[in-house]
Amino acid sequence: MAAAPLRVLACGDVEGRLETLFGRVRAIQGKSGRFDMLLCVGNFFGSTSETEWAEYRTGAKKAPIPTYVLGANDQETVSFFPDVSGCELAENITYLGRRGLYSGTSGLQIAYLSGTESQDEPAPAYSFSAKDVAELKTSLLSTPSFKGVDILLTSPWPRDVGTFANSAYLYAFSIVPMSLMDPAELVKQPQDVTENPYRKSRKEAQKTKAPLCAEEEPACQFFFDLDKHQGKKRPSDGKERGNSQPKQAKKPPQPTGPCWFCLASPEVEKHLVVSIGTHCYLALAKGGLLPDHVLILPIGHYQSVVDLSSEVVEEVTKYKSALKEFFRSKGKRYVLFERNYRSQHLQLQVIPVPLDHCTSEDIKESFIVQAQEQQIELLEIPEHSDITQVAQPGTPYFYVELDTGEKLFHRIRGRFPLHFGREVLASEALLALPQRADWRRCAAERAEEAAQARAFRRDFQPFDFALRA
Missing domain, CATH: 3.30.428.10 (HIT-like)
Structure with a gap:
């Protein structure tokens, strides 16, 4: 009998807006049924969240779902995380830690890396360095039975992750832990998948220096902080990689019939x-x-x-x-x-x-x-x-x-x-x-x-x- 999938919610920057976050979680669960956990990356706390947070920290209020968060992304919120190795911050709200592997009772394995990327060694309490990335990788690969993790959580965007993706404030998905999956099922491609956003040529791969961010980009910050070119299409000057010939400007498609809004159309008022x-x-x-x-x-x-x-x-x-x-x-x-x-x-x-x-x-x-x-x-x-x-x-x-x-x-x-x-x-x-x-x-x-x-x-x-x- 196939294992039942876990139902997971994931979100980006909360910025201390706990009532807004958990209100939406309750609305989603009211409509779609119970979820097993909520994973939060980016800034969970904000600089003005102490009053709202106190109600959860003291038990006056309770998160409606087991919630797992990453650590601080700036100096202002370091004080919210008392233990670098992870701890329970409030009922149903767990801080995973600076870096490591979380193994749930369901068999789900989550690798995590808290903070923003830093070039300094050692990295500040709200950052990680290339050494942290290497040590996390080594600790995972040194396990004799290691076959991979189910989920990787980081606050910065991995390079190219936005390609083909629906980057929603709250994202819902179902997952069966790989430890419970049949090997043949594990390598089978599921339906309705997008293309791999990380696929790139060997030449491009050799250019990549930073562990998570492109070399020509500034250090990545929060989960929703895209690179400096986000929101704009590439210039149409024909100077794209690997192409020395300028391209002709693409003409817009023509309407199949009368259009009320093409400015040259006689139908326009x-x-x-x-x-x-x-x-x-x-x-x-x-x-x-x-x-x-x-x-x-x-x-x-x-x-x-x-x-x-x-x-x-x-x-x-x-x-x-x-x-x-x-x-x-x-x-x-x-x-x-x-x-x-x-x-x-x-x-x-x-x-x-x-x-x-x-x-x-x-x-x-x-x-x-x-x-x-x-x-x-x-x-x-x-x-x-x-x-x-x-x-x-x-x-x-x-x-x-x-x-x-x-x-x-x-x-x-x-x-x-x-x-x-x-x-x-x-x-x-x-x-x-x-x-x-x-x-x-x-x-x-x-x-x-x-x-x-x-x-x-x-x-x-x-x-x-x-x-x-």
Whole structure:
């Protein structure tokens, strides 16, 4: 009889937000059933977490699941970890230690390495060195019966780990300890696996000097701290490795029929356009949730953000920055969402929300709660991550981004409510405009639309980088 798999949750930087973390764990378990453990990497504690932590340390509150954490990543949080070899910090919360191997009663084996990478010997209490890596490796390989570990935990990103991965705030998976697996089953490739992110040429491997980080990158920091190139596609100057010939710029795909959003298309309602850049333009939304509800759109035909060229991505980023500054000048923050589902042209919906009406946490919670009510798994992804790391071209998805950089993501695998983004923002918890959740009920006369566009264009002019180009 095959062994039952363990159900595991993993997360990155908690930064002392224990109530937020464990609240989400409870919500997930309420929806999906009990999990066996929670593994935390990155910063578990924050510089201001003492008050919240005291309730767990004294037993006033208890973690809802056995939780295993790595050690400090900076000097400010070293004091939270009294024993370098690992100990129980509170009921159901265990510090694994500086480095070593954790063997659970289930047979699961977890190798771990705490802290950030350091070039110093000996490394500070919140770091590890190349010597620490070598000693951990030696201790594992010296065991006569060693065949491998089930899980490796480190706070920094291993090089290339983001390739093909869904880097979610909370990631759930099932695993059978290899000690309980049949040898034939152990080497069998499971279904639905991605490509190996660590595969590289021998030439590239010879260039790698640091144990976990690329030599041309600064020392890696926390679990969600990607390298300096994250969030951007490679420049299209043709100077890629192993290729001395410049490549021709890739042309965007052409629409298969009439497109309402390609700027050169006769179907575009140009009276709604308020700004035109080199690769993108800005237009008021037809039937907008609010009079200043706008869309960021590529001039050429692209289906989603993950299909964009680097030049278009750069200009989208400029429009985001300009809109953030514009709305903040009016006492508002923006919420951006994209629905890459049953649409042929990318539309980034940008909707302002008054700053004094709700916080960014209120907005995130509204999306998460209403997603759970509709059995939609909406996950928080790292602030410094890029959407191209969690979705491949052609993948249907729903994506939310706040002007603080916080992001939520749902991979669509079946049916999805077309008006979900507007419904959340129109709900009583946020804008309290439920009657405007469906854009078709918000139609206005062309003259009124044109007047709104002129007013927006006039107000936005001081922030419009396209006018200064």
